[in-house]
Amino acid sequence: xxxxxxxxxxxxxTIERVEAKLREGFRPAGMGGAGAGAASAAADAWGxxxxxxxxxxxxxxxxxxxxxxxxxxxxxxxxxxxxxxPAMVSQDHIKEPMPDGKPIVVCVIGDAHDSPHLPNKExxxxxxxxxxxxxxxxxxxxxxxxxxxxxxxxxxxxxxxxFSKPTFEQELASFHASQKEFQRGLGxxxxxxxxxxxxxxxxxxxxxxxxxxxxxxxxxVEEAFLQWGWRTSMYGEYRFIDGxxxxxxxxxxxxxxxxQGQHANKxxxxxxxxxxxxxxxxxxxxxxxxxxxxxxxAATALPNGFIEGFANKGGGTWRxxxxxxxxxxxxxRSWQFTEMSLLEYQYGAKDGADAS
Numbered sequence: 001x002x003x004x005x006x007x008x009x010x011x012x013x014t015i016e017r018v019e020a021k022l023r024e025g026f027r028p029a030g031m032g033g034a035g036a037g038a039a040s041a042a043a044d045a046w047g048x049x050x051x052x053x054x055x056x057x058x059x060x061x062x063x064x065x066x067x068x069x070x071x072x073x074x075x076x077x078x079x080x081x082x083x084x085x086p087a088m089v090s091q092d093h094i095k096e097p098m099p100d101g102k103p104i105v106v107c108v109i110g111d112a113h114d115s116p117h118l119p120n121k122e123x124x125x126x127x128x129x130x131x132x133x134x135x136x137x138x139x140x141x142x143x144x145x146x147x148x149x150x151x152x153x154x155x156x157x158x159x160x161x162x163f164s165k166p167t168f169e170q171e172l173a174s175f176h177a178s179q180k181e182f183q184r185g186l187g188x189x190x191x192x193x194x195x196x197x198x199x200x201x202x203x204x205x206x207x208x209x210x211x212x213x214x215x216x217x218x219x220x221v222e223e224a225f226l227q228w229g230w231r232t233s234m235y236g237e238y239r240f241i242d243g244x245x246x247x248x249x250x251x252x253x254x255x256x257x258x259x260q261g262q263h264a265n266k267x268x269x270x271x272x273x274x275x276x277x278x279x280x281x282x283x284x285x286x287x288x289x290x291x292x293x294x295x296x297x298a299a300t301a302l303p304n305g306f307i308e309g310f311a312n313k314g315g316g317t318w319r320x321x322x323x324x325x326x327x328x329x330x331x332x333r334s335w336q337f338t339e340m341s342l343l344e345y346q347y348g349a350k351d352g353a354d355a356s
Contacts (some may be wrong), residue, residue, distance in 0.1 A: 001254055011060035014053065016041040016178035018068040033289035035096060038068070075289060082124060084192070092260030096291075099329025104138065104242055107131040108323040110274045110298035111144035111198065113308065115165040121181040123303055126343040128185020130322050138241060139191045141230075142298050143198025144276035146175050146221070151203035174226055179228040185327040185347070193230045197221075198248040198274060202235040240269075243330025249275035250295075267293040270332045272325065274298050279319040279337045296335055298323045327334040 006014075018038050022028060026038035036044070043053035060066040109127060131139050150168045166174075180297040204217040225232050236255065238245045249257045250266065250273060258266060260276055264284035270293050279299040286292045302308075307318060322343065326334035 004116065006056055006059035006063060008064055010098040011064050011066055014042075014060055015068055016067050017046055018053075018057070019072050021045070022070065022072040023074065025073075025075055027289070028073050031073075031289070033291075038073070042288050059299070081102075086232055092219075103326045103328040103333060105134060105136045106140055106241060106327060107134065107136040107139040107327045108246075108272055108296075108298045108325055109141045109145070110300045110321075110323070111200075111277060112141070112178070112301040113144055113147045113200070114174055115147040115149060116170045117147075117149070118303065118306075119174075120303070121178050122348070123301065123340060123343070124178045124181040125185040126340070126347040127301060127322055128182040129347040130185075130189075130324075130338065130343060131191065132186050132189040135189065136191050136324070139193050140239075140241070140272070141193075142224040142246060142272060143196050143235070144180070144193060144200040144274060145198075146171060146201055148200045148203040148221075151207040151217070153203075153206075167246065168220075168236065172220070173225055176316040178228075183228065193228070194233070194241075194246070195225060195230050196233050196237065196239055196246050196248050196274075197235045199235060205223060205235070209330065242327045243269060244327050244332055245269050245271045247271070247273050249273055264293070264295045267295050269293050269330070270295075272296045272298060272299075272323075272332070278316040279321070279323075280336060281335060296323070296325070296332065301340070304344060 014154070021038035021041040024041075026041045027033055028038055029202050031037070031303045039057065040052055043050045046053065057067070079162060107127075107130065112124070114121075114124075148171055149165050152165065192271050201221055204221045208216055208218050218341065222232050233239045235248060236251045238247045240246070250263050250271065252258050252262070252266075263271070263273070264282040267284075273295070274297070276297055277300045278297045280297040281294060283292055283294040299321055301322060302318075304320055319337070319339065321337055321339040324334075324336040324338070325332050
């Protein structure tokens with residue numbers, strides 16, 4: 001008969017050590033939250049690797065039907081003591097362990113709404129200078145870099161306003177001019193670039209679907225971004241950097257944009273998005289010993305104080321600028337919003353930006 005992989009004495013000791021840590025307030029296996037789990041804490045206290053202890057737990061279950069009693073877990077709670085009372089047992093084990101690696105620095109650009117109707121491209125130079133100054137690892141646009149009014153369905157070309165819509169070729173020329181200024185601001189810095197395409201870029205996909213004439217304007221939009229080193233993702237899709245989600249706007253289960261008040265309520269991870277043109281940071285409580293996700297809105301990158309006509313001059317909550325995120329251990333650890341007016345003050349005409 002084959003010998004057991006683990007003696008019964010060692011199996012019992014392994015279970016007892018894990019259960020002791022459960023009583024101290026370390027989390028049972030499978031429970032999320034900050035700090036080490038009971039098995040990891042037991043391994044550290046015993047002086048064995050976590051892999052070794054997990055192997056012993058598995059063998060104890062297979063050979064003897066033994067496993068830790070997770071009902072022994074009692075989360076630690078702070079109890080107030082009057083002056084002179086005995087010191088509490090250390091609760092250091094509750095703190096979140098330091099993440100691995102180093103923080104990832106991301107320059108986040110909100111809805112820029114570049115358009116031939118906004119021929120001054122100096123703000124893109126300022127954005128590039130900001131990214132270069134902070135030596136970022138990534139630049140992420142959360143969409144609507146292009147306005148794409150040429151495909152807007154709100155104004156028929158038979159109307160006066162529709163007659164003034166730019167052509168697709170003019171939209172692309174304007175886009176390349178904005179990218180040229182942004183790259184000039186970046187200088188020698190070569191960050192990774194990502195854009196989560198927004199509803200304005202998506203106009204090209206919608207137009208192609210309604211006018212199947214063999215010309216893929218959507219393909220040309222993606223190609224234009226690729227020429228400047230941008231990796232694209234489709235409207236509504238998420239892209240992740242170390243566990244933090246980036247999207248133009250969170251969708252509901254029917255594939256439609258969520259109402260703004262639902263963003264934080266539905267979030268399963270720290271999320272950075274655009275679309276609402278606001279500079280907000282919202283955390284909505286989730287029950288349980290988990291780190292509650294925070295949802296960040298990246299505002300706009302429009303000219304300072306500029307409000308699009310469709311807002312009917314009601315954009316009092318709009319903010320224009322740029323965001324800087326530091327991501328570490330699957331969460332946003334630092335979030336900074338700098339208004340466009342400060343970028344202009346720091347990098348404006350005195351710094352040699354081409355305002356034409």
